[in-house]
Amino acid sequence: MSSTLPDSCIVHQFSKFADLNEHEINLLKALEKDPRSYEADQPMAIEGGKAERFFTLQSGWACATRTLADGQRQVLDIFLPGQILGLREISFDRNLSEFRTLTEVKACPFPRQRLTEIFDQAPRLTDLFFLILAREQSMLIERVINIGRRSAVERLAHFIVEMKVRLNVDTDKFVLPMNQTIIGDTLSLSSVHVSRTFKVLRDQGLLESNNGDIHILDLDGLIEISGFDRNYLDSHSNWARQD
Amino acid sequence: MSSTLPDSCIVHQFSKFADLNEHEINLLKALEKDPRSYEADQPMAIEGGKAERFFTLQSGWACATRTLADGQRQVLDIFLPGQILGLREISFDRNLSEFRTLTEVKACPFPRQRLTEIFDQAPRLTDLFFLILAREQSMLIERVINIGRRSAVERLAHFIVEMKVRLNVDTDKFVLPMNQTIIGDTLSLSSVHVSRTFKVLRDQGLLESNNGDIHILDLDGLIEISGFDRNYLDSHSNWARQD
DNA sequence: CGTGGGGTTGATTCTTATCAATTCGGGTGG
DNA sequence: CCACCCGAATTGATAAGAATCAACCCCACG
CATH class of the missing domain: 2.60.120.10 (Jelly Rolls)
Structure with a gap:
């Protein structure tokens, strides 16, 4: 970017x-x-x-x-x-x-x-x-909701989608420069469970992951299971004063 | 107030x-x-x-x-x-x-x-x-940390202390106009577990609770187990411009 | 070659959710 | 005044999800 x-x-x-x-x-x-x-x-x-x-x-x-x-x-x-x-x-x-x-x-x-x-x-x-x-x-x-109300799989899927949207990349591949311990600290999961959860997403054919490399195979699927709502990232308000 | x-x-x-x-x-x-x-x-x-x-x-x-x-x-x-x-x-x-x-x-x-x-x-x-x-x-x-990293007992204790501090009451009694379902929705717990958790706090002699009436018996004990840090509620900055 | 950090996997335990039954207290209508 | 009802809280039994502990693998890097 x-x-x-x-x-x-x-x-x-x-x-x-x-x-x-x-x-x-x-x-x-x-x-x-x-x-x-x-x-x-x-x-x-x-x-x-x-x-x-x-x-x-x-x-x-x-x-x-x-x-x-x-x-x-x-x-x-x-x-x-x-x-x-x-x-x-x-x-x-x-x-x-x-x-x-x-x-x-x-x-x-x-x-x-x-x-x-x-x-x-x-x-x-x-x-x-x-x-x-x-x-x-x-x-x-959104983070409160993610941590408070979503399961590990939903949480991780949501996080991946959020990062993809924020990175604003148009390809389905990107690098996540975080090890699974930090991802766990972000999502309030143990690093072990992050590993298992990645495996679930891989097994469901939603993405490939290798160290920090993420390859999204089924974005819609990820959005579907995570309940992602991209509204909160976009700003639609015209509240600010004009020049 | x-x-x-x-x-x-x-x-x-x-x-x-x-x-x-x-x-x-x-x-x-x-x-x-x-x-x-x-x-x-x-x-x-x-x-x-x-x-x-x-x-x-x-x-x-x-x-x-x-x-x-x-x-x-x-x-x-x-x-x-x-x-x-x-x-x-x-x-x-x-x-x-x-x-x-x-x-x-x-x-x-x-x-x-x-x-x-x-x-x-x-x-x-x-x-x-x-x-x-x-x-x-x-x-x-603080909510993210509460939900993400604290156990049910710690969470509820933290919430009680936070509300007492925010209400700024000097007595040890106050009314919490929320049923246990809403408290659960706040702390990301089920209402059943909120009930059990209140019981733990009562059994430990930290507070009395009856419907919305809270009577804090041991504020220091609550702060202790919840890891409450009141800094985040007080504002210490002198950043704003002077008149 | 070793070494170490990260990732994976399995076994077990712990915490909390879920489901179900019971109680309590405050209204409401007869 | 009493029978009934209802929402909320409590309690018990069970299940699900995630943490923890431990072993092992992989691989980059000295």
Whole structure:
């Protein structure tokens, strides 16, 4: 996705919601002007640490996790290029979750205060930040339902479909840079059970999977059993102000 | 809570984040100028319906739910006076969830567009709306962890503590206007298991419960077993702009 | 060649769901 | 005042789903 965007992921992300003028584009681009590189499977910000910065993700995958006292871990978000890490932590002065990379990552940290400046200088971008936060919530809602109400097979199928849709690939193959332990921590399943569940999906002829390589054989079948509703990923609202 | 606030719940809610000036207070109050009454256990807005309005909740309890194709239901939020219903749906033109009352409710519907007007006229309220949306997300995160990673006993204990903290009562008694089926739909448990789990908490001397009446006997014990972290409910950030 | 991380598979246990029966308490109508 | 009814909570018995524990395989990488 990012590779097709020499320009700016975040601008691309925001322009899904509204046409941006040059001033707005420049403000957003400024958020990406000082990119840093991170290796795969490394922390970017730790749980409980001082939360003074966000990150814009330019390439690679990252996630937010929370570790409980007994060592159990829950993955809270999977981030793809163009997303902003840490937005929801803005109302706290310490990180409630850890941010870590899944792959090699290029990301650009920027201080919270920068957001205020943007809000000051481009009121309409405020609307868009609001929309984006709201859209993230919808994804969280879907996660609650997935974890709370669906069986392991349904959960995994739903996750695969969700990632395919979010990656916006038109082929039926993609790479999921997560081992089965992390997938389990995302879906609240044990890694062993993730393995068995993949086998079920393979046996039913719905997909092929090999390490991180996913080959979807029957997308409709996956959607069918997972009860996937793609509405929550698309934004249809025309609420934001016009230029 | 609302009874001690003849004034305006929503103003009270927002002033937790920053001191409001008169102009801002008036804008917020305008959101509550046309209250309507709803009976207990009634829908306020249906799933899939046109989403053109929000509600400010002035008194009573409400919730957001989602019903799956197979009839399973998941409660997504519990709303208390001062909260705004539907904020996260702003990026969609149809409701992703149903809003319904748990008790008798006084709520005030207002059109989406009103939010834009507020954003125009009081930039700092924008910050606060943003903070509030972010804080809601933190509560959702906690729900994901609760459902995904905690046992039934831990889950219920956590829920009880959360509601006590949110209600902000200083006594150890309060009323939970939810039957065990709804509590189950909130915690992703069957109603039967909610009943058993209440029994465990009672047997351990942590609380007494009778219908909706909760009497907490050992708050520290409940916090202990649930791994409750009250940070996520308090806002510590000084991010919002000053007046 | 070893070594180690990840994946797979089998056996067993644990937690929670499901189904069914019973109780309790609050209305309602005779 | 009493018989009845109904929704909710409780309790018991059983079943299903997922976790856990353990062994083993595969393969990339030193």
